[in-house]
Amino acid sequence: MRAIVITIGDELLNGTTVDTNSAFLGRELGNIGIQLFEKLAISDKKEHIIDSLERYVGKADLILFTGGLGPTKDDITKQTLCEYFGGTLVRDASVLAGIEKAFARRGLTMTDRNSDQALVPDVCTVVPNAYGTAPGMLFEQNGSLVFSMPGVPFEMRSMFAEQVIPILQQRLELPVIVNRHLMTSGIGESWLADRIADLEEALPPHITLAYLPSPGVVKLRLTGRGTDSRKLQEEVDAQVQLFAERLGKHVYGYDEETLMASIGRRLMALNKTLSLAESCTGGNIGKLITSIPGSSAYFMGSVVSYDNSVKEKVLGVSRATLDTHGAVSEETVQEMLSGILRITGTHYAIAVSGVAGPGGGTEDKPVGTVYIGVAGPSVTEIKRYTFGQKRDTNIEYSSMYALHQLRSMLDADLEKQGISA
Amino acid sequence: MRAIVITIGDELLNGTTVDTNSAFLGRELGNIGIQLFEKLAISDKKEHIIDSLERYVGKADLILFTGGLGPTKDDITKQTLCEYFGGTLVRDASVLAGIEKAFARRGLTMTDRNSDQALVPDVCTVVPNAYGTAPGMLFEQNGSLVFSMPGVPFEMRSMFAEQVIPILQQRLELPVIVNRHLMTSGIGESWLADRIADLEEALPPHITLAYLPSPGVVKLRLTGRGTDSRKLQEEVDAQVQLFAERLGKHVYGYDEETLMASIGRRLMALNKTLSLAESCTGGNIGKLITSIPGSSAYFMGSVVSYDNSVKEKVLGVSRATLDTHGAVSEETVQEMLSGILRITGTHYAIAVSGVAGPGGGTEDKPVGTVYIGVAGPSVTEIKRYTFGQKRDTNIEYSSMYALHQLRSMLDADLEKQGISA
Numbered sequence: 001m002r003a004i005v006i007t008i009g010d011e012l013l014n015g016t017t018v019d020t021n022s023a024f025l026g027r028e029l030g031n032i033g034i035q036l037f038e039k040l041a042i043s044d045k046k047e048h049i050i051d052s053l054e055r056y057v058g059k060a061d062l063i064l065f066t067g068g069l070g071p072t073k074d075d076i077t078k079q080t081l082c083e084y085f086g087g088t089l090v091r092d093a094s095v096l097a098g099i100e101k102a103f104a105r106r107g108l109t110m111t112d113r114n115s116d117q118a119l120v121p122d123v124c125t126v127v128p129n130a131y132g133t134a135p136g137m138l139f140e141q142n143g144s145l146v147f148s149m150p151g152v153p154f155e156m157r158s159m160f161a162e163q164v165i166p167i168l169q170q171r172l173e174l175p176v177i178v179n180r181h182l183m184t185s186g187i188g189e190s191w192l193a194d195r196i197a198d199l200e201e202a203l204p205p206h207i208t209l210a211y212l213p214s215p216g217v218v219k220l221r222l223t224g225r226g227t228d229s230r231k232l233q234e235e236v237d238a239q240v241q242l243f244a245e246r247l248g249k250h251v252y253g254y255d256e257e258t259l260m261a262s263i264g265r266r267l268m269a270l271n272k273t274l275s276l277a278e279s280c281t282g283g284n285i286g287k288l289i290t291s292i293p294g295s296s297a298y299f300m301g302s303v304v305s306y307d308n309s310v311k312e313k314v315l316g317v318s319r320a321t322l323d324t325h326g327a328v329s330e331e332t333v334q335e336m337l338s339g340i341l342r343i344t345g346t347h348y349a350i351a352v353s354g355v356a357g358p359g360g361g362t363e364d365k366p367v368g369t370v371y372i373g374v375a376g377p378s379v380t381e382i383k384r385y386t387f388g389q390k391r392d393t394n395i396e397y398s399s400m401y402a403l404h405q406l407r408s409m410l411d412a413d414l415e416k417q418g419i420s421a
Numbered sequence: 422m423r424a425i426v427i428t429i430g431d432e433l434l435n436g437t438t439v440d441t442n443s444a445f446l447g448r449e450l451g452n453i454g455i456q457l458f459e460k461l462a463i464s465d466k467k468e469h470i471i472d473s474l475e476r477y478v479g480k481a482d483l484i485l486f487t488g489g490l491g492p493t494k495d496d497i498t499k500q501t502l503c504e505y506f507g508g509t510l511v512r513d514a515s516v517l518a519g520i521e522k523a524f525a526r527r528g529l530t531m532t533d534r535n536s537d538q539a540l541v542p543d544v545c546t547v548v549p550n551a552y553g554t555a556p557g558m559l560f561e562q563n564g565s566l567v568f569s570m571p572g573v574p575f576e577m578r579s580m581f582a583e584q585v586i587p588i589l590q591q592r593l594e595l596p597v598i599v600n601r602h603l604m605t606s607g608i609g610e611s612w613l614a615d616r617i618a619d620l621e622e623a624l625p626p627h628i629t630l631a632y633l634p635s636p637g638v639v640k641l642r643l644t645g646r647g648t649d650s651r652k653l654q655e656e657v658d659a660q661v662q663l664f665a666e667r668l669g670k671h672v673y674g675y676d677e678e679t680l681m682a683s684i685g686r687r688l689m690a691l692n693k694t695l696s697l698a699e700s701c702t703g704g705n706i707g708k709l710i711t712s713i714p715g716s717s718a719y720f721m722g723s724v725v726s727y728d729n730s731v732k733e734k735v736l737g738v739s740r741a742t743l744d745t746h747g748a749v750s751e752e753t754v755q756e757m758l759s760g761i762l763r764i765t766g767t768h769y770a771i772a773v774s775g776v777a778g779p780g781g782g783t784e785d786k787p788v789g790t791v792y793i794g795v796a797g798p799s800v801t802e803i804k805r806y807t808f809g810q811k812r813d814t815n816i817e818y819s820s821m822y823a824l825h826q827l828r829s830m831l832d833a834d835l836e837k838q839g840i841s842a
Contacts, residue, residue, distance in 0.1 A: 013457040015447030016633055018439065022462070026436030036434040038469070041443070041460035048459070212437060276704075276725075282716075283699070283707025286725045290703025293779050293812055301731035303724055304697075304707045307765075310722035314735070314764055343735055358714050391714055 001172070002060040003029060005039045006052050008068030008077055009151055012041045021066045021156055028160060032168065033175040033225065034062065044068045049080045058142035061172065064164075067151025069134035078121070078137070081148055085139045087123030092135070095126060099133045127163045131155045136163065145171060178224040178236045182243055183253040183262070186404035189213045192220070196246055199239075206232075207239055215393065216400025217259055252407050259403045260288050260295075262421075266410040267298040269421035272347035272377075274406075276302035277315055277340040279327065280354040280370060284399045300344045305336065315339030328353050328365050330382050333373040337382075341375060348409070349375045350402045354385075356394045370398045374405045376413060381405060422593070423481040424450060426460045427473050429489030429498055430572060433462045442487045442577055449581060453589065454596040454646060455483065465489045470501045479563030482593065485585075488572030490555035499542070499558070502569055506560045508544030513556070516547060520554045548584045552576045557584065566592060597650045599657045603641040603664055604674040604683070607825035610634045613641070617667055620660075627653075628660055636814065637821025638680055673828050680824045681709050681716075683842075687831040688719040690842040693768035693798075695827075697723035698736055698757040700748065701775040701791065705820045721765045726757065736760030749774050749786050751803050754794040758803075762796060769830070770796045771823045775806075777815045791819045795826045797834060802826060 005025050011017040019041065026036045037060070042048045049068070056063050068077030082089055096118035103110045117133045120126055127136030127147065132155040139146040147164055149156045168174070184192065189211050193200075200209050206226055212219040222239050226232040244251050253262040267274060276285050286302045289295055305311040308322050317335040325331040336351035354370025361367035367389055373382035383405065387397045414421055426446050432438040440462065447457045458481070463469045470489070477484050489498030503510055517539035524531045538554045541547055548557030548568065553576040560567040568585055570577045589595065605613065610632050614621075621630050627647055633640040643660050647653040665672050674683040688695055697706050707723045710716055726732040729743050738756040746752040757772035775791025782788035788810055794803035804826065808818045835842055 012444075013447050013460065014451050015444040015449075015457075016631070018441055018444045020439055023433075023436040023439045026434050028436075030435050036436075037464075039434065039460075039462035043458075210437070275731075278704070278707075281708075282711025282720075283697075283704030283723060283725065286699075286704025286727075287702075287708050287816075290727065290777075290816075291813065295703075296727060296781075299703075300728040301725045301735070302704060302727075303735070304704065304722045306707075306711065306717060306723075307721040310696075310765060314722070314724070344731060356711075360717075392712065395708075395711075 001034055001062070002037045003034050003062040003064070004037055004056050004060045005064045005066070006056075007039070007041045007066050007151070008044050008049065009041075010043050012067070013043055021151065021153055024153070024157060025064060025066070025160065028165070030223075031177060031179055032165060033177040034168070034172075044076055046076055046080045049077060050084060053081075053084050053146075057144045057146065060144055062168070063144055063146045064160075065146070065148040066156050069148065069150045075116070075119075077148060078119075081137065081139060081146075082121035082123070085121065085123045085141060085146075087121035089119040090122045091118050092120045092126055093118075094128075095120060095135045098128070098135075102133055127159060127167075129155055129159055130162065131158055138167065175225050176227055176229045176232055178226075178229075178232045180222050180236050180240045181255045182220040182222075182240060182247065182251050183255075183257055183259075184218050184220065184247060184250045185216055185252050185259050185407060186401065187218065187250050189218050192218055192247070192250075196243060199242055199246060203239065204235070207236060215396045216404055219256070249408070249411060252411075258292075259400065259407060260292050263289070263403060263407055263410065264292050264295055264298060266407065266414060266421040267348070269419050270347075270410065270413060270417070273298050273300050273344075274348045274350070275300045275340050275344035275346040277336040277349065277351040278302055278304045279306060279311070279336070279352060280356040281352050281395050281399050281402070282306060282356075284395055285350060285352065285402055288399055288403065300346050303340055303343070311336065311339075314343070316342070326365070328355055328369060328371060330371055330373075330384070333371045333382050334380070337373050337375040337380060347377055348406065350406055351375075352398055352402050354394070354398055356398075357389060357391045368394050370394065370401075372398065372402045372405055374402070374409050376409045378413070378416075379409070381409065422455055422483070423458045424455050424483040424485070425458055425477050425481045426485045426487070427477075428460070428462045428487050428572070429465050429470065430462075431464050433488070434464055442572065442574055445574070445578060446485060446487070446581065449586070451644075452598060452600060453586060454598040455589070455593075465497055467497060467501045470498060471505060474502075474505050474567075478565045478567065481565055483589070484565055484567045485581075486567070486569040487577050490569065490571045496537070496540075498569060499540070502558065502560060502567075503542035503544070506542065506544045506562060506567075508542035510540040511543045512539050513541045513547055514539075515549075516541060516556045519549070519556075523554055548580060548588075550576055550580055551583065552579055559588065596646045597648055597653055599645040599647075599650075599653045601643050601657050601661045602676045603643075603661060603668065603672050604676075604678055604680075605639050605641065605668060605671045606637055606673050606680050606828060607822065608639065608671050610639050613639055613668070613671075617664060620663055620667060624660065625656070628657060636817045637825055640677070670829070670832060673832075679713070680821065680828060681713050684710070684824060684828055684831065685713050685716055685719060687828070687835060687842040688769070690840050691768075691831065691834060691838070694719050694721050694765075695769045695771070696721045696761050696765035696767040698761040698770065698772040699723055699725045700727060700732070700757070700773060701777040702773050702816050702820050702823070703727060703777075705816055706771060706773065706823055709820055709824065721767050724761055724764070732757065732760075735764070737763070747786070749776055749790060749792060751792055751794075751805070754792040754803050755801070758794050758796040758801060768798055769827065771827055772796075773819055773823050775815070775819055777819075778810060778812045789815050791815065791822075793819065793823045793826055795823070795830050797830045799834070799837075800830070802830065 124137040224236040311317040316339040357367035368387040545558040645657040732738040778788035789808040
């Protein structure tokens with residue numbers, strides 16, 4: 001099985017746009033058992049599209065084009081594909097009806113350019129576009145399935161998931177693939193690898209493990225390949241169970257749940273509320289917490305006390321504490337916690353104060369020094385971290401480790417009360 | 422001139438990593454007058470690397486490999502390149518010294534695997550890696566310059582900027598390229614295009630205009646190509662002047678300055694301070710403001726009043742206002758502004774309240790309805806916006822339009838006081 005993704009567009013070559021479509025397709029193809037062989041990005045010129053077809057048609061089993069469609073591109077991709085596969089453009093009634101409906105819904109008037117999007121090669125199968133006006137197309141030649149999809153990410157993603165995958169599953173002999181994820185927080189990849197080395201070693205050859213690290217979170221992916229779907233699911237689930245038992249409290253969730261979503265799930269199970277007192281993170285923890293729809297059920301709000309005057313006046317941190325211990329200290333974070341709990345009356349609170357950099361570092365507290373405190377109904381925990389030199393990564397790590405500390409406390413409280421989240 | 426970027430790594434094909442290196446290279450090449458012809462992503466297998474070399478060596482003038490280097494990859498790329506170009510691996514004293522220095526600095530012990538990174542093909546020119554242990558390499562064959570660079574973005578970026586570009590400028594006949602940017606906020610791309618259509622039309626053929634839109638901000642890039650650097654600079658500057666005059670107050674800055682940085686520059690010129698009262702943006706405006714190093718000079722802090730109780734208790738929004746007009750209203754935003762100014766004593770404040778979605782919409786105030794208010798020393802402006810259906814883009818647009826409104830007020834105040842920022 002040889003699969004190729006070809007992205008079309010000058011904006012991909014001159015770097016105006018970072019291509020996320022091909023990474024999406026790589027992941028989605030992997031999920032149905034197709035390993036991408038290579039990816040090519042080309043300009044939206046006719047000769048370049050022809051050249052790529054000559055290079056791959058008859059040699060690859062699957063060719064996925066994205067981009068180069070749409071009214072402003074003069075439909076160069078569609079015309080070129082039509083010509084290459086020896087067809088003629090004809091008006092497709094169902095595509096036209098879809099375009100007319102889309103325009104009516106938005107109360108807009110169609111131009112000729114818009115209705116010309118209903119012209120499709122008579123040698124292709126139309127692949128409907130549920131979220132846009134440029135139809136997808138499927139051509140077949142010399143053993144190659146050639147799909148052309150729009151480049152707009154959300155149009156392409158839904159077309160691929162809803163239309164293309166079912167065709168691939170019907171037309172190609174694909175293995176059964178089962179993916180499961182374990183989500184861990186607050187520990188490093190190498191620590192994790194040491195902890196589960198023997199389990200990884202003992203995996204049967206048809207089940208593989210991948211480490212997918214990001215700041216504060218490492219995702220473990222177990223991938224099983226086989227032919228019997230039910231049996232494989234059971235085998236992978238059994239392995240997930242083994243790894244989860246070994247890693248215990250380091251696992252906060254499964255199957256790509258974010259740390260923010262897992263915190264929301266826990267707070268709702270406990271029926272408790274949260275507030276924040278941020279400083280060096282500037283609002284980023286609140287931004288992360290509120291990225292979850294429905295977070296207003298448990299998140300009350302926050303004070304970003306960037307300047308010491310706000311720490312004093314709003315949160316009630318004492319001048320003496322700031323003078324004696326400094327804004328970046330356990331004592332200040334303790335008083336930030338007391339202050340935000342007093343103001344908002346929530347059950348839990350996070351407070352963070354640190355030196356994000358590039359300025360503000362001292363010998364005792366260099367750039368990257370951050371105090372993170374979490375207060376709950378029964379206990380308060382404040383830790384000192386030393387992250388790195390870069391402002392943006394210091395903010396990101398501070399935020400994710402604060403969420404990790406909160407998650408750990410919520411887990412302890414859930415366990416104490418015998419509640420499962 | 423035919424230039425190709427080849428990225429090596431299974432993580433790029435299976436979608437674990439989104440490739441940002443090739444977009445960086447596309448932009449940087451464009452800046453020195455080289456248009457990227459195509460980009461290819463391949464696996465880190467020997468036969469795949471050989472196949473790509475056979476495809477391009479002698480046909481492309483410039484081939485840039487990234488990735489596939491480093492001790493954990495078994496240096497497959499280095500060995501393959503060495504073999505393809507007919508060389509032998511030899512220990513390079515300067516590379517070894519660099520690796521030893523890097524290990525000593527971090528207090529780590531070198532393994533054989535690390536010192537083997539000093540093995541380089543005797544048929545290449547070593548390209549030093551200032552930020553890592555895997556050296557870059559330059560090979561030449563049949564008119565092709567072939568560079569191999571590490572895949573770690575910050576190592577690759579500095580190697581390319583500091584080492585590779587000077588070689589390209591020396592070895593290739595490159596045109597002189599001058600890029601200048603105009604940064605605009607608060608207006609759409611099509612409005613902009615209409616407004617400057619005649620100026621764009623009148624551009625000389627060697628100067629081109631590109632629109633680079635992102636939420637709330639449209640960057641205009643003028644690119645001049647020529648041979649005489651000074652003359653071209655003057656010509657492009659003159660065009661920048663024409664476009665800037667036409668667009669007037671819509672231009673907030675030049676040459677890729679962010680809206681956040683431009684606000685900091687203005688507040689510092691006015692010697693004034695800022696605070697925020699956020700609601701639906703959850704902390705994101707504070708996060709954006711504090712992404713700028715040194716923002717503590719003018720940003721005092723914020724209250725994220727996600728729940729109405731925080732709007733009442735902390736910001737002092739009256740219960741009557743919330744009951745009568747709702748949290749998403751001009752009246753509430755007005756009281757949020759008064760509250761945050763009273764608490765923090767800053768000269769300027771932003772307040773935002775809206776329905777980010779997916780829940781919470783009503784017939785009068787559907788999802789995407791957002792009130793954005795800005796208060797300054799002399800005036801308060803509150804506007805109602807209707808953004809879209811998606812939670813994350815509503816938050817992003819609300820934040821950027823809030824910054825745009827603040828920027829406009831700062832410009833008016835700077836003008837009134839005859840200060841140039």
